[in-house]
Amino acid sequence: MKKSVLMCSIALAFAAAGPARAQVSDDVIRIGVMTDLSGVYLDYAGKGSVEAARMAVEDFGGKVNGKKIELIMADHQNKADIGSAKAREWFDRDGVDAVVDLPNSSVALAVSRMASDKKRVALITGGANLRHTNEECSPYIVHYVYDTFSLANVAGKAMVKQGYKSWYFLTADYAFGASLEKDTSEVVKANGGTVLGSVKHPLNASDFSSFLLQAQSSKAQVVGLANAGGDVINSIKAANEFGITPKQTLVGLLMTISDVHSLGLQQTQKMKFTDAWYWDMNADSRAFGKRFFDRMKRMPNMVHAGTYSAVSQYLKAIAATGSDDADKVMAQMKKVKINDMFAKNAYIREDGRMMHDMYMMEVKTPAESKSPWDYLKLVATVPAAEAFQPLTASRCSMVKR
Structure with missing residues (x-):
């Protein structure tokens, strides 16, 4: 009797531990780079963003905690309806866990709304609209590189x-x-x-x-x-x-x-x-710039560098949590400081704004x-607290008043 109770307890323990060890959906981490591969933002984001994301994946050896990382891409053609349709397909059929880049704010708004509805992560490195961290903020959106407030300010x-x-x-x-x-x-x-x-x-x-x-x-x-x-x-x-x-x-x-x-x-x-x-700001940025140049025969811009950093931070969060569950990943991403070739002593604020100089x-x-x-x-370095919209002016529903 005692032996059967012990075996039952062990079985229950393994049943409980199993999902904790393998909480990656489909045993694959899928990241979609949605960008402009044929239009006005081709050089601004485009193939450079795809390559930057690929470099981040390769730096993890193509796997996180033994789970394969799969990178896919799509051209949104600067049309919100095309971007939205592709995002729905990625989330519903292809099991994409996170989408990154999204140059063109109309597309970024449409896709990030869908990501939020589906509880998937949106890492916006190419879009600029301030609505992402204001009226349309979400627990699943990170606005990573810049926004219209910081550009204007x-x-x-x-x-x-x-x-x-x-x-x-x-x-x-x-x-x-x-x-x-x-x-x-x-x-x-x-x-x-x-x-x-x-x-x-x-x-x-x-x-x-x-x-x-x-x-x-x-x-x-x-x-x-x-x-x-x-x-x-x-x-x-x-x-x-x-x-x-x-x-x-x-x-x-x-x-x-x-x-x-x-x-x-x-x-x-x-x-x-x-x-x-800027690629020539310090030793880390120069090293990344050289790696990118060797592949693309051109230096990366802030969108490409931000895409590499955002994908890297996302994968680090999965490695730390053992899961690609969006809530767990986002909680981890907001918990840690970001120190890499893109930014030093940076962090993701409660409204989803990535704070950096x-x-x-x-x-x-x-x-x-x-x-x-x-x-x-x-000419000048502007600290994050001065560059980006202060939380006191935020219209984000997640900001504590």
Whole structure:
């Protein structure tokens, strides 16, 4: 009798311990990189984000606690309906546990909503809309690299303090552009500047001449480019062709080193913009930059570096918890400090905002650049607490009042 009771107890113990040791759904950890592989954000995110995520997976040896990591990718084509349909397919049919990147804020909002409904993790490294950590915050969303508040706050405040007080905006006509223009306008006005107007252009516009003529006629000191990727590149090209830059200062509110490379130093020299990461900042960033360059033949930008970091932190949380359960993984990710090639002494705040320093960068002149991809110099480091929206202003329902 005692022996049967003992065997029963052992069996129950194994039954209870089994799920704890193997709490990875389907015995596979699936991460989906949803990005722009064919459009305006191809160089900004695109294949570079896929490769960065792949590097993170490889650094884990392709497995976590003996469980295989599977990486899949999709092109959302900058269309929210396509992104949403693909996310539903990934979550319902393919067993995807986390989705990462999501350049284009309309797509990011649609996909993160679905991830939250399905209790899957959304690691937003390419999207910028502040709604992710405000009205649409969720226990399953991490806004990792930057947002419209930090882009506006760093660049807008710095430029107004330097005497550039009158602004006119050239704005991409969708959620991201509207949010970036609004946030920057508020920063400009709060610091004593004025906004003289704005003009909206369609995503992936082919001709910026009429928009820039309106900006030119405003006679504003600053033309704020509330767009990104191919649109910011084409805006700057057209501004140089129209002779706007000698009389008005262009500020790229969302630029990366990829844009500088595409345009060249001659067209971008002395431009200032907000950045979250630069490959030549320290030994860790240079080492990652070299690894990425060896694969892609170009240096990574902040989105690529952020994607690597976000995927790495997600996998570390699974390793620590022994589970890909979204609630457990998110709790672990918010518990630990982040110290890697992307950020030091960083952390994920209760609203899902990843808190790290931001930087004001200036593009070097051709004479200042000493080697390929030696494009930027640091103007100012802005601590996380100053760069990002304070919790006291948050509209996130998860923030304790």
